[in-house]
Amino acid sequence: MFALVPFLSSVLAFVPFQSTNGATMKAARIASFGAPDAVKVEDAPKPAPKAGELLVRVHASAVNPVDWKIVQGLIPSLKQSFPYTVGCDVSGVVEALGADVASFQAGDEVYAYANLMRGGAFAEYVVLPASDVAKKPKSIDHAHAAAIPLAALTAWQALFDAAKLEAGQSVLVHAGAGGVGHFAVQLAKWKGAQVYATASKEKLAFVKELGADVVIDYQAQKFEELVKDVDVVFDMVGGETQTRSLGVLKKGGFLVSIVGPPSAKELEARGLRGAGMLLKPNAAQLKELATLVDQGKVKPHVSATFPLADAAKALALSKEGHTVGKIAIEVVPAPKK
Numbered sequence: 474m475f476a477l478v479p480f481l482s483s484v485l486a487f488v489p490f491q492s493t494n495g496a497t498m499k500a501a502r503i504a505s506f507g508a509p510d511a512v513k514v515e516d517a518p519k520p521a522p523k524a525g526e527l528l529v530r531v532h533a534s535a536v537n538p539v540d541w542k543i544v545q546g547l548i549p550s551l552k553q554s555f556p557y558t559v560g561c562d563v564s565g566v567v568e569a570l571g572a573d574v575a576s577f578q579a580g581d582e583v584y585a586y587a588n589l590m591r592g593g594a595f596a597e598y599v600v601l602p603a604s605d606v607a608k609k610p611k612s613i614d615h616a617h618a619a620a621i622p623l624a625a626l627t628a629w630q631a632l633f634d635a636a637k638l639e640a641g642q643s644v645l646v647h648a649g650a651g652g653v654g655h656f657a658v659q660l661a662k663w664k665g666a667q668v669y670a671t672a673s674k675e676k677l678a679f680v681k682e683l684g685a686d687v688v689i690d691y692q693a694q695k696f697e698e699l700v701k702d703v704d705v706v707f708d709m710v711g712g713e714t715q716t717r718s719l720g721v722l723k724k725g726g727f728l729v730s731i732v733g734p735p736s737a738k739e740l741e742a743r744g745l746r747g748a749g750m751l752l753k754p755n756a757a758q759l760k761e762l763a764t765l766v767d768q769g770k771v772k773p774h775v776s777a778t779f780p781l782a783d784a785a786k787a788l789a790l791s792k793e794g795h796t797v798g799k800i801a802i803e804v805v806p807a808p809k810k
C-alpha cells in the first residue's frame with residue numbers, strides 16, 4: 474500500500490461534504506486517525522445535494538481494506554478534514570435530487586462507489602455525483618449490492634481496462650477469495666479466460682465454486698511451479714508474491730497490481746508489460762455489473778454483516794486480512810424473511 478501513496482497523491486484531493494439545513498443523521502466517523510475503535514457512530518449533519526448530485530438514503534455499505542487504512546492515517550495524500558465519515562460502498566434509495574439531475578428520480582434503488590475523495594458511506598445518508606451512480610441489481614438485497622461497487626469495479630478495471638484480458642487468454646488471480654479476488658475470478662471466467670487463483674487451503678473450495686479452473690493453496694504450494702506462461706497476472710498481494718509472479722507470465726504478458734506498480738526495469742528486462750492501478754468511479758461499468766448479477770453470471774458473496782452501530786468491529790475484522798468475499802454494513806436492517 475505504501476508504494477501506492479505517491480500514486481494516490483497525484484489523483485486525490487479531499488472533497489468535504491456541503492453543510493446542511495440543521496438536520497442530523499447517524500454516521501460512523503473519526504475525529505482523528507487511530508485504530509478501528511477510533512470510529513464512533515454519532516450524530517452528524519445530514520448532507521444536502523448540490524447541482525448534479527443525489528441524496529441517497531443508505532440501506533447498506535460494505536467494508537474495504539482502504540477504509541481502515543484511511544482511519545489509521547495510512548493514506549495521508551487524502552488530506553482528510555475531521556470529523557471524517559468512513560465508507561466507500563453504497564446501496565440505497567434516492568431521497569432527493571440536486572439541480573440538473575434528469576437521470577434519476579426519488580425512490581430509485583441505486584448503488585455506487587463513493588470515491589475515496591468523499592467517503593461518507595457508513596452513514597444514514599450520503600451525497601453522490603449522479604454521474605457515479607447506477608441502478609442497483611434488482612435480484613439481490615442492499616447488503617449484497619453494497620458488496621459490489623469498489624471491489625467489482627477494481628476487478629473490472631484491472632482485468633479489462635488495464636490488462637485487456639480477452640476470451641481464450643489465461644490469468645492468475647492472487648487472493649481469489651477476497652473482496653476484489655472473488656469478483657476477479659468470476660469476471661475472468663465470464664470473459665472466457667482460463668483462470669488460476671490462489672487462496673489459503675480452507676478457501677479453495679469457495680474459489681473453485683466461483684469458477685476458477687485451477688486453485689492453488691499459496692501456503693502449501695509454490696504457484697510458480699503450477700502456473701506457466703499466463704497472459705495476465707492480477708496482483709493484490711504485492712511484495713515477493715508480485716516479484717515471483719513475473720516469472721509465470723509469457724513474453725509480452727501483463728502484470729496489473731492494485732497494491733503497488735511493478736518495477737519498470739524488471740518488466741523491461743523480462744519483455745513484460747504491467748502497471749499499478751487505482752480504481753475510478755464508473756457508472757457505466759456498474760450498470761454492466763448489475764446486468765451480470767441479475768443474469769446470475771456474477772454473485773457477490775457476503776460472509777459477515779454488521780449493523781452501522783458496529784462499524785468499528787467490521788473494520789477490525791477486515792483488518793485481520795482473511796475476509797472471504799465481503800463484509801457488509803447494514804444501515805437499514807433488511808426485513809426478516
Ligand SMILES: NC(=O)c1ccc[n+]([C@@H]2O[C@H](COP(=O)([O-])OP(=O)(O)OC[C@H]3O[C@@H](n4cnc5c(N)ncnc54)[C@H](OP(=O)(O)O)[C@@H]3O)[C@@H](O)[C@H]2O)c1
Pocket residue numbers: 474537538539623624627647648649650651652653654671672673674676691709710714730731732750751752791794795796797798
Ligand atoms: N488500487 C486499488 O484501486 C485498490 C482497490 C481495491 C483494493 N485494493 C487493495 O487490494 C488489496 C486486496 O483488497 P481486497 O478488498 O480484496 O481485500 P480483502 O477482502 O481483505 O481480501 C484479502 C484476501 O487476501 C488473501 N491473501 C492474503 N495474503 C495472500 C497471499 N500471499 N496470497 C494469496 N492470497 C492472500 C486473504 O486470504 P487468506 O486468509 O486465505 O490469506 C484474503 O482473502 C488490499 O490491500 C486493498 O487495499 C486496491
